[in-house]
Amino acid sequence: MNTLVWVEHDGAAVKDATLSAVTAAAQLGEVHLLVAGHGVGDVATAAAAIAGVGKVHVADDAAYAHALAENVAPLVATLMGHHDAFVVPSTSTGKNIAPRVAALLDVMQISDILSVEGDATFTRPIYAGNAIATVKSSDAKLVLTVRGTAFAKAASTGGAAVIEAVAAAGDSGKASFVSSEIAKSERPELTSAKIIVSGGRALQNAENFQAIIEPLADKLGAGVGASRAAVDAGYVPNDYQVGQTGKIVAPEVYVAVGISGAIQHLAGMKDSKTIIAINKDEDAPIFQVADIGLVGDLFKIVPELTGKL
Amino acid sequence: MKILVPVKRVLDYNVKPRVKADGTGVDLANVKMSMNPFDEIAVEEAIRLREKGVATEVVAVSIGEAKAQETLRTALAMGADRAILVTSEDKVEPLGVAKLLKAIADEEAPGLIILGKQAIDDDNNQTGQMLAALTGWGQGTFASAVEVSGDTVTVTREIDGGAETVALSLPAIVTTDLRLNEPRYASLPNIMKAKSKPLATKTAADYGVDIAPRLSTLKVEEPAKRQAGVKVADVDELIGKLKALGVVA
Ligand SMILES: Cc1cc2nc3c(=O)[nH]c(=O)nc-3n(C[C@H](O)[C@H](O)[C@H](O)COP(=O)(O)OP(=O)(O)OC[C@H]3O[C@@H](n4cnc5c(N)ncnc54)[C@H](O)[C@@H]3O)c2cc1C
Numbered sequence: 001m002n003t004l005v006w007v008e009h010d011g012a013a014v015k016d017a018t019l020s021a022v023t024a025a026a027q028l029g030e031v032h033l034l035v036a037g038h039g040v041g042d043v044a045t046a047a048a049a050i051a052g053v054g055k056v057h058v059a060d061d062a063a064y065a066h067a068l069a070e071n072v073a074p075l076v077a078t079l080m081g082h083h084d085a086f087v088v089p090s091t092s093t094g095k096n097i098a099p100r101v102a103a104l105l106d107v108m109q110i111s112d113i114l115s116v117e118g119d120a121t122f123t124r125p126i127y128a129g130n131a132i133a134t135v136k137s138s139d140a141k142l143v144l145t146v147r148g149t150a151f152a153k154a155a156s157t158g159g160a161a162v163i164e165a166v167a168a169a170g171d172s173g174k175a176s177f178v179s180s181e182i183a184k185s186e187r188p189e190l191t192s193a194k195i196i197v198s199g200g201r202a203l204q205n206a207e208n209f210q211a212i213i214e215p216l217a218d219k220l221g222a223g224v225g226a227s228r229a230a231v232d233a234g235y236v237p238n239d240y241q242v243g244q245t246g247k248i249v250a251p252e253v254y255v256a257v258g259i260s261g262a263i264q265h266l267a268g269m270k271d272s273k274t275i276i277a278i279n280k281d282e283d284a285p286i287f288q289v290a291d292i293g294l295v296g297d298l299f300k301i302v303p304e305l306t307g308k309l
Numbered sequence: 310m311k312i313l314v315p316v317k318r319v320l321d322y323n324v325k326p327r328v329k330a331d332g333t334g335v336d337l338a339n340v341k342m343s344m345n346p347f348d349e350i351a352v353e354e355a356i357r358l359r360e361k362g363v364a365t366e367v368v369a370v371s372i373g374e375a376k377a378q379e380t381l382r383t384a385l386a387m388g389a390d391r392a393i394l395v396t397s398e399d400k401v402e403p404l405g406v407a408k409l410l411k412a413i414a415d416e417e418a419p420g421l422i423i424l425g426k427q428a429i430d431d432d433n434n435q436t437g438q439m440l441a442a443l444t445g446w447g448q449g450t451f452a453s454a455v456e457v458s459g460d461t462v463t464v465t466r467e468i469d470g471g472a473e474t475v476a477l478s479l480p481a482i483v484t485t486d487l488r489l490n491e492p493r494y495a496s497l498p499n500i501m502k503a504k505s506k507p508l509a510t511k512t513a514a515d516y517g518v519d520i521a522p523r524l525s526t527l528k529v530e531e532p533a534k535r536q537a538g539v540k541v542a543d544v545d546e547l548i549g550k551l552k553a554l555g556v557v558a
C-alpha cells in the first residue's frame with residue numbers, strides 16, 4: 001500500500017504533527033509525502049530527511065501559498081490516483097483539507113485515529129473521548145486524520161527520500177486568502193510542549209492571567225494553555241484553548257490552575273502523563289483525573305510556588 | 310438570499326456519555342438530547358444575517374430519526390422560517406449527510422450554507438468540507454466572524470496559530486466555531502409560533518441519494534481510566550513531588 005502524508009509546515013519548517021502522521025502511515029505501507037506551498041524548497045528538503053519516507057511530492061505554486069482547501073483538494077485527489085491512503089495530521093489545516101479530499105474521492109474519512117488495528121481498521125475517540133470506537137472502512141481508499149498525541153514522532157533525520165515535483169492544478173477562483181494574525185510566542189507550541197500550565201475562568205481577567213500563569217510557565221519552561229471559559233472571557237487568545245474543540249495535548253506535565261475539569265476540557269488533556277490541579281473546590285472534577293492535587297486559592301498558591309521554584 | 314442551516318440532534322453536552330455494556334455504542338435511551346451546540350451558533354448566525362437584511366429566508370435541515378423534528382422546532386423557535394426533515398432510522402455518516410445536503414442545495418439554491426464545525430457525538434468535523442467538495446463551493450471553516458458584502462463572504466477562521474481571514478465567492482459553505490456568536494434562547498411566544506411554521510418531511514429515497522454507510526463500528530469501549538492521585542497539603546509538598554518527577558531540580 002502507498003500512503004500519501006500531508007506535510008504540515010509554516011513555509012520554512014516541517015511541523016512536528018507531520019512526524020506523528022508519518023508513524024501512523026508507516027503502519028499502513030510505504031510512506032510518500034506531499035509538500036504543498038509556495039517557495040517550499042527548504043521544507044521539501046527537510047521532509048526528504050524524515051526517516052522512513054520513500055518519496056516527497058512537491059507542489060510549489062502560488063495557488064498553494066495558504067493551503068486553501070479549494071486549491072489543494074483537487075491536487076491531492078489527482079495524486080491519490082496512485083496512492084491508497086491519504087494520511088493527515090489533525091491540525092486546523094489538516095481538518096480543513098482532508099474531508100474535502102475524501103468527498104472528491106467518494107470515501108468516508110476516519111477522523112482523529114488513535115491506533116492502526118490492521119486491515120482498514122482503526123480506533124478513534126467519540127463523545128469528547130468518553131468512548132473509543134473501533135471502526136473498519138469498506139472504501140477502496142482511506143482518508144485518515146491522525147491525532148498527534150497518539151503516535152510517536154518519526155525521526156526528522158536519517159531519511160533520504162526522492163524529491164519529485166508535481167504539476168500545479170491551478171486556482172479554483174472560489175476562495176482567496178485575505179490576511180492572518182499568527183500569535184508570536186517565545187513559548188513552546190502547545191501540541192509539542194513537554195510542560196503546559198493552563199488557566200481557567202478563576203483567573204478573572206487578562207491581567208491576572210498574565211501575572212499569575214505566565215511567571216509559573218516561565219519558571220517551568222512551559223507552554224501556556226487555557227480553558228474555553230478563559231478564552232471566551234478574553235483573558236487569552238483562542239489558540240490557547242485546550243479541549244474537545246480546541247487543542248489536544250499530552251505533555252509530560254499538565255498543570256491546571258482554576259479549571260473545573262468539564263468533560264470538554266478533559267477531552268483535550270487527559271492523556272497527559274502527569275496532571276497537577278490547583279483548585280479551591282476539593283470536589284472539582286479535575287481532581288478525578290489529577291495525579292497531584294492541591295486544594296486552595298490559586299492567588300496565594302501559584303505566586304508562592306513560582307517564588308519557591 | 311436564502312441560508313440553509315443543517316442541524317443535528319445529539320446527546321446534550323452536559324450529559325456524561327455512558328458506553329453500553331455490550332460494546333455497541335453510547336447509551337442514548339432516556340437521556341437528554343439537544344441541538345448540537347455548534348449548530349445553535351449556525352442558526353443564530355443565519356438569523357442575524359436575516360435581521361441585518363443580508364438574508365431573506367433561513368431554512369433548517371436535519372437528517373435523522375423522526376425525533377429530530379424537535380431539534381428543527383428549536384431552530385424554528387429561534388427564528389428559522391421553515392424546516393426540512395429527512396428521516397432515516399439508520400445512522401447517516403457525514404458523506405451521506407453531505408450528499409443529501411447537496412441534493413437539497415440543488416433544489417433550494419441557497420447563497421450560504423452554515424453548518425457546525427463538528428457534531429459533538431461522533432466528533433467527525435467533516436460534513437461542511439465534504440459538502441463544499443460536492444457543491445464545488447468555497448469553504449470558510451471554523452468561523453469566528455462572517456461578513457457578507459455583495460457576492461462575497463469574508464470569513465475569519467480560527468486556526469492553530471491564531472486567526473486567518475479568507476474571502477469566498479457566493480454561494481459558499483461556512484462552518485461555525487464557538488466564538489462566532491452567543492445563540493439566543495427561544496422565547497415562549499416564539500416556541501408557540503414555531504409549532505405552526507412549515508416543516509416538510511422527506512426520506513433519503515426522495516432525493517435518490519445512496520447513503521449506505523462505508524464504515525462499520527466493530528466495538529465501542531470506555532477509554533482507559535485515570536486513577537485519581539494524591540492531594541498534597543501545601544506548596545512545599547507539591548514542590549517535593551515536582552522534584553521527584555524530575556520537573557524541577
Ligand atoms: C460544544 C462545546 C465545546 C466545548 N469545548 C471546550 C474546550 O475545547 N475546552 C474547554 O476548556 N472547554 C470547552 N467547553 C466548555 C466547558 O463545558 C466548560 O464550560 C469550561 O471548560 C469551563 O472552564 P473553566 O474550568 O475555566 O471554568 P469553570 O467551570 O467556571 O471553573 C472554574 C474553576 O475555578 C475554581 N476557582 C475559582 N476561584 C478559584 C481560586 N481563587 N483559586 C482556585 N480555584 C478557583 C472553581 O472552583 C472552578 O472549579 C465546551 C463547551 C461546549 C458546549
Ligand SMILES: Nc1ncnc2c1ncn2[C@@H]1O[C@H](COP(=O)(O)O)[C@@H](O)[C@H]1O
Binds near residue numbers: 316347351372403437
Ligand atoms: N444528521 C445531520 N443532520 C443535519 N446536519 C448534520 C447532520 N450531521 C452533521 N450535520 C451538520 O454537519 C456539522 C458537522 O458534523 P460532523 O461532520 O458530523 O462533525 C454539524 O454541526 C451539522 O451542522
